[in-house]
Amino acid sequence: MKNKLTIKPAYNEGVAVENGFVLNYVVDDNRGDSVSFIPLMKGVIDNLGQTPKNTNSDSAYGNE
Numbered sequence: 001m002k003n004k005l006t007i008k009p010a011y012n013e014g015v016a017v018e019n020g021f022v023l024n025y026v027v028d029d030n031r032g033d034s035v036s037f038i039p040l041m042k043g044v045i046d047n048l049g050q051t052p053k054n055t056n057s058d059s060a061y062g063n064e
Contacts, residue, residue: 014040016055023047033058 010031016023024043028036037057045051 012036016040016044018052 009029012026012028012031012033014026014028014033014036016025024040024047026036026040026043028039030036041052041055
């Protein structure tokens with residue numbers, strides 16, 4: 001969402017799904033994936049009442 005002259009506004013969304021059920025979602029005005037992963041997973045833990053055994057995501061969530 002940027003070029004050499006401008007940076008355009010954008011939204012980032014994340015959805016946690018297990019067996020076809022949506023466990024949590026996050027919509028953020030920050031373009032970076034890495035800042036939305038923690039709130040997404042905190043919501044999953046709150047909704048499930050436990051920490052998931054496994055999670056999968058793309059590599060952008062691993063950025064600092």
